Amino acid sequence: MKxxxxxxxxxxxxxESKPKQEMIRIACYEGALTLDTTGRAKGRGVYxxxxxxxxxKAKKKKAIQRNFGTAVSQSEIERIWEELSGE
Ligand SMILES: [Zn+2]
Incomplete structure (x- = not known):
């Protein structure tokens, strides 16, 4: 049985690990961050x-910078946090 x-x-x-559908995905593609509400946005993602x-917590420990490194600019990160807090 499957x-x-x-x-x-x-x-x-x-x-903590949680079911994917309960989480927000942030995708990084060519230096741009997207709030991925469909789970299908291009690029690498963090949850x-x-x-x-x-x-x-993620903001404080600079989790986005850690995951995407120098591929993403600081202003782009600030923009996505703003977008997130406006949700
Ligand atoms: Zn959490």
Whole structure:
């Protein structure tokens, strides 16, 4: 029998693994960040829980910079946080 495994992803804020569909994906493609609401945006992605606590945690430890490195500019990161907090 085949088990229906729920895809899990690790949050860049709290570092806990949670079902993918409960999370926000941030995709990085050619230096641009996208709030990936469909889960199909191009590029590498990181995941975040849908709460402000994890957002703050990720911000504080510069989790986006750590994951995407120098591919993303600081202003782009600030823009995506603004977009996220406006959700
Ligand atoms: Zn989290």
């Amino acid at each position: 088990k229906n495994k729920i895809p899990m992803r690790r949050c860049i804020g709290c570092m 975040l829980c849908r709460n402000s606590e994890c957002m703050e």
